[in-house]
Amino acid sequence: MSFADYRIDDSKGLEFGLYTLGDHLANPHTGKRISAKQRLQEIIEMSTLAEEAGIDMISVGESHQDSFTTQAHSVVLAAIAQATKKIKVSSSSTIISTSDPVRVFEDFATIDLISDGRAEIVAGRASRVGLYELLGYDLRDYEELYEEKFELLLQINQQKVVNWEGEFRKPLRNAEILPRPLNGQLPIWRAVGGTPASAVKAAYQGVPMYQAMLGGPASVFKRPIDAYRETLDSLGYDPKDFPVATAGFFYAAETTQQALKEYYPHINEGMKVTNGRGFPKQQFAQGANPKDVMNVGSPQEIIEKILYQHETFNHQRYIAQMDFGGVPFDKIMKNIELIGNEILPAVKKYTAKQ
Amino acid sequence: MKITVLSGSTIGSKTRTAMTYVRSFIEKNYPDEEVTLLDLADFDLVFSDGRDFREYKGDTKIVTETLMASDVILVGTPIFQASIPGSLKNVFDLLPQDGLRDKVAGILVTAGSAKHYLIAETQLKPILSYMKAQIVQTYTFMEERDFYRKEIVNEDALFRIERLIEDTMVLVETYQKAKAAKEAQYGF
Numbered sequence: 001m002s003f004a005d006y007r008i009d010d011s012k013g014l015e016f017g018l019y020t021l022g023d024h025l026a027n028p029h030t031g032k033r034i035s036a037k038q039r040l041q042e043i044i045e046m047s048t049l050a051e052e053a054g055i056d057m058i059s060v061g062e063s064h065q066d067s068f069t070t071q072a073h074s075v076v077l078a079a080i081a082q083a084t085k086k087i088k089v090s091s092s093s094t095i096i097s098t099s100d101p102v103r104v105f106e107d108f109a110t111i112d113l114i115s116d117g118r119a120e121i122v123a124g125r126a127s128r129v130g131l132y133e134l135l136g137y138d139l140r141d142y143e144e145l146y147e148e149k150f151e152l153l154l155q156i157n158q159q160k161v162v163n164w165e166g167e168f169r170k171p172l173r174n175a176e177i178l179p180r181p182l183n184g185q186l187p188i189w190r191a192v193g194g195t196p197a198s199a200v201k202a203a204y205q206g207v208p209m210y211q212a213m214l215g216g217p218a219s220v221f222k223r224p225i226d227a228y229r230e231t232l233d234s235l236g237y238d239p240k241d242f243p244v245a246t247a248g249f250f251y252a253a254e255t256t257q258q259a260l261k262e263y264y265p266h267i268n269e270g271m272k273v274t275n276g277r278g279f280p281k282q283q284f285a286q287g288a289n290p291k292d293v294m295n296v297g298s299p300q301e302i303i304e305k306i307l308y309q310h311e312t313f314n315h316q317r318y319i320a321q322m323d324f325g326g327v328p329f330d331k332i333m334k335n336i337e338l339i340g341n342e343i344l345p346a347v348k349k350y351t352a353k354q
Numbered sequence: 355m356k357i358t359v360l361s362g363s364t365i366g367s368k369t370r371t372a373m374t375y376v377r378s379f380i381e382k383n384y385p386d387e388e389v390t391l392l393d394l395a396d397f398d399l400v401f402s403d404g405r406d407f408r409e410y411k412g413d414t415k416i417v418t419e420t421l422m423a424s425d426v427i428l429v430g431t432p433i434f435q436a437s438i439p440g441s442l443k444n445v446f447d448l449l450p451q452d453g454l455r456d457k458v459a460g461i462l463v464t465a466g467s468a469k470h471y472l473i474a475e476t477q478l479k480p481i482l483s484y485m486k487a488q489i490v491q492t493y494t495f496m497e498e499r500d501f502y503r504k505e506i507v508n509e510d511a512l513f514r515i516e517r518l519i520e521d522t523m524v525l526v527e528t529y530q531k532a533k534a535a536k537e538a539q540y541g542f
Contacts, residue, residue, distance in 0.1 A: 129405050139403055261542035276408050276422065280455060285540045 006187040008243045008316050013352035017057035017319035018050050019092040022070025027326035028265035036069045042329050047080040053340025057088035062095050064131035074107040081115035093124030093191040097145040098135040101153040109181045117182035122210050124191030157185050196227035203231035213248040215287050215294045218312045243316035249294050250320030252338040256297035270325025299342040358424040361393040362431040362442030368464035371504050373430040394441050402447035418448050426526050430462045433470040454487035460522035461493035494518045
């Protein structure tokens with residue numbers, strides 16, 4: 001495998017993407033919540049605007065509880081694939097543990113054909129675990145469901161005819177899983193929490209890692225990435241063949257103070273609903289530090305932060321979450337504009353290989 | 355302000371007796387505050403399985419949500435086998451990692467022996483600080499001889515409980531004020 005198999009061309013510099021969890025929350029500045037229909041349509045519109053701004057990819061996540069709209073995230077991704085032409089279409093993430101890998105592959109291979117080869121999968125195991133009960137799985141199988149189903153997904157990706165046997169699904173006998181993606185295989189990444197123990201598992205499976213980062217110094221988030229690359233090396237892989245992506249909060253405004261002021265209520269109130277407790281104001285204030293991974297601030301400060309993170313991580317892709325907690329669409333448009341006009345050109349200029 | 359008085363054992367009477375006194379003292383002296391006694395003997399709790407504290411059902415959900423909505427938690431614990439009881443540890447396991455952030459926690463220990471005096475210091479405080487509680491440094495330690503037929507009979511023990519409550523209220527008031535002032539400085 002190599003970067004090309006994951007459709008990454010690092011000579012062009014750091015890839016910049018957007019991701020949404022598809023959360024459906026009130027705007028804390030007004031107390032109003034748009035309809036699920038409007039939220040879904042705005043997510044699709046966000047993808048077309050992102051494409052026009054030159055953003056490299058967009059991804060949609062799967063959550064099954066209250067306050068979310070993208071339970072059927074692959075359907076949303078299909079709509080995005082149809083509405084766009086160039087932007088990569090991915091998941092953030094697909095909960096493989098509670099899905100049938102055959103169906104997931106069928107869905108994403110179909111999106112890949114619809115989108116002319118732009119689909120990929122980021123497979124995770126969910127941080128909120130309510131879906132295990134909803135979808136009929138036992139939380140006690142949390143670890144093993146993830147490993148077994150992830151392995152099956154990889155096998156289906158690599159082999160057109162699959163013979164497989166495991167604990168959580170009926171065996172597959174000479175099963176032909178169709179359709180096949182445009183170029184034979186899909187890029188499949190593994191979603192990783194913030195710990196080295198989580199990251200090394202991506203290395204064991206020989207897949208690229210996607211690291212979620214809420215807040216904290218970049219040096220802390222470097223540890224899992226280092227552990228991942230060291231483990232790849234010890235297993236005989238070349239770490240240079242495996243891209244690394246990071247994901248985190250993003251919000252740009254004219255000044256850092258304005259960005260903090262506008263975005264904090266969305267994060268704090270949104271997390272109260274989705275996680276049961278808010279985001280500490282002190283930590284959010286520290287997020288403005290140039291060495292913190294939270295990319296909230298003025299465009300210039302965000303550029304410096306992303307470049308610092310790139311220097312620290314040497315990663316190939318960064319994806320930004322800017323719509324959490326009922327951020328109104330005019331602010332999302334403004335953010336995309338700031339990315340397209342100011343942030344992206346600078347990030348590409350300084351990270352592209354000459 | 356929401357104050358929860360937690361009696362951490364499902365068996366025995368000393369901790370319950372002490373925490374019942376704690377509740378009545380708060381009710382009498384701080385009539386504006388909302389105080390709830392959670393006696394684990396009255397609840398049928400499941401063991402923690404790592405889910406979001408709001409996704410438990412029945413008694414477990416009542417306990418987790420009451421604690422998470424509290425500004426102050428007064429933890430009462432007996433000492434079993436030189437440690438806190440499993441029932442109390444399970445309550446902490448049911449809550450999020452940083453579930454006690456911005457909450458003030460006071461401690462009252464009842465024990466069969468004075469040899470257990472430092473157990474709260476070495477075993478309970480690390481849990482509370484890991485979970486980010488603001489801990490009232492001094493705790494109340496009571497022994498078998500302080501009780502007779504489910505009443506507290508040692509006046510000194512009553513004085514110590516009253517000081518614990520006062521210390522707890524002083525800490526929560528100063529902490530909340532100081533924190534609000536600090537947060538106002540952030541300007542967002």
